[in-house]
Amino acid sequence: MPPRDAARGGFSSDAADMRESCRQSVARFFGIENSNAVAFTSGATEALNLAIRGLELRGKTVITTAGEHNSALRPLSALERAGDIALRIAPCTSEGLVDLAALEKLLCRGAALAVINHCSNVTGAINDLATISALTRQHGTLLLTDVSQSAGHRPIDCAGLDIDMMAFTGHKALFGIRGIGGLYVRDGLLLRPLKTGGTGVHGRLLTHPDRPPVRYEAGTPNMPGIAALHAGIACIESFGLETIAGQCEGNRRYCIERLETIPGLRLHGARGDCAYAPIVSFTLEDMAPEEVGYLLEQSFDIALRAGVHCAPLIHRAIGAEPAGTIRISCSYLTKREEIDQAIDAIRAAAETGGR
Numbered sequence: 226m227p228p229r230d231a232a233r234g235g236f237s238s239d240a241a242d243m244r245e246s247c248r249q250s251v252a253r254f255f256g257i258e259n260s261n262a263v264a265f266t267s268g269a270t271e272a273l274n275l276a277i278r279g280l281e282l283r284g285k286t287v288i289t290t291a292g293e294h295n296s297a298l299r300p301l302s303a304l305e306r307a308g309d310i311a312l313r314i315a316p317c318t319s320e321g322l323v324d325l326a327a328l329e330k331l332l333c334r335g336a337a338l339a340v341i342n343h344c345s346n347v348t349g350a351i352n353d354l355a356t357i358s359a360l361t362r363q364h365g366t367l368l369l370t371d372v373s374q375s376a377g378h379r380p381i382d383c384a385g386l387d388i389d390m391m392a393f394t395g396h397k398a399l400f401g402i403r404g405i406g407g408l409y410v411r412d413g414l415l416l417r418p419l420k421t422g423g424t425g426v427h428g429r430l431l432t433h434p435d436r437p438p439v440r441y442e443a444g445t446p447n448m449p450g451i452a453a454l455h456a457g458i459a460c461i462e463s464f465g466l467e468t469i470a471g472q473c474e475g476n477r478r479y480c481i482e483r484l485e486t487i488p489g490l491r492l493h494g495a496r497g498d499c500a501y502a503p504i505v506s507f508t509l510e511d512m513a514p515e516e517v518g519y520l521l522e523q524s525f526d527i528a529l530r531a532g533v534h535c536a537p538l539i540h541r542a543i544g545a546e547p548a549g550t551i552r553i554s555c556s557y558l559t560k561r562e563e564i565d566q567a568i569d570a571i572r573a574a575a576e577t578g579g580r
């Protein structure tokens with residue numbers, strides 16, 4: 226635990242205790258030996274920016290995939306447009322998985338970093354991280370993975386998978402609240418911090434502390450977010466990840482079975498042999514996804530996200546270009562009655578055909 230600065234006052238020691246307890250539970254949850262390798266951020270976006278902008282990438286090649294979220298694509302694209310990096314984008318399969326053969330070809334040409342999603346937030350398809358990590362290691366490329374959509378649904382073991390950096394968000398299946406997430410950076414790899422400032426330690430020095438995690442954490446921490454993440458992980462541990470994964474897969478299959486009975490409905494990327502997080506993407510014939518989303522919300526009080534889901538490049542591979550999809554997203558806590566209610570509303574929307 227970092228030495229405390231008495232001048233931070235009041236209840237700061239309780240907050241510091243909570244922050245370190247949460248750090249330890251995140252580390253345990255993700256198979257990270259040294260909890261100081263986990264830095265808290267405002268979410269996966271900040272974590273990905275910290276990793277991408279914190280590495281010395283000038284003049285180097287970076288590989289990413291068509292399955293990424295804008296939180297990875299936009300900082301990478303900004304570096305490319307500034308002339309700092311050469312960016313190569315590996316295509317996706319029709320499920321939204323990275324095409325491993327194409328990835329390997331790109332790795333053979335040499336790259337400093339590969340930024341690869343664990344799980345698509347559009348189709349729920351889960352990439353084989355063990356194979357991806359072995360490939361990047363074999364080619365001497367650092368691996369930064371985004372586990373925002375899989376964390377809390379599937380076990381992720383950073384040490385076993387030999388991952389270099391991993392970004393996560395707290396507000397999805399980790400049952401936290403919005404505005405919390407983090408970055409794991411393997412021991413020995415140091416990033417340039419995105420920000421410097423008050424840390425509550427070594428307050429007399431004008432230089433920001435060097436060692437992680439304070440190296441990456443400046444300013445007042447988001448304590449409600451950290452406490453929620455801590456409670457969320459405790460909840461998952463009490464349910465058991467295997468139980469969660471089984472229940473979520475049951476919910477996903479139930480959604481698919483029922484959706485397939487709706488005339489004019491097309492599923493996107495839902496039928497692969499891979500593992501899935503409980504997300505199902507679909508479109509309705511002759512209706513724009515946004516129009517369906519609006520109708521479901523206004524007429525049926527069902528909130529389903531519609532459009533490209535901040536992942537603009539995946540839609541060609543899954544046959545949903547240019548308008549994107551409507552996405553059902555279940556959790557361990559979703560009840561069958563709730564799924565039935567959503568599907569009845571989708572059927573009714575399909576019957577109106579946008580009229």
Ligand SMILES: Cc1ncc(COP(=O)(O)O)c(C=O)c1O
Nearest residue numbers: 268269270294296346373394406
């Ligand atoms: C795959 C993926 N990565 C990153 C993010 C961004 O996460 P955050 O909102 O914590 O910045 C999301 C958000 O929804 C996501 O689905």
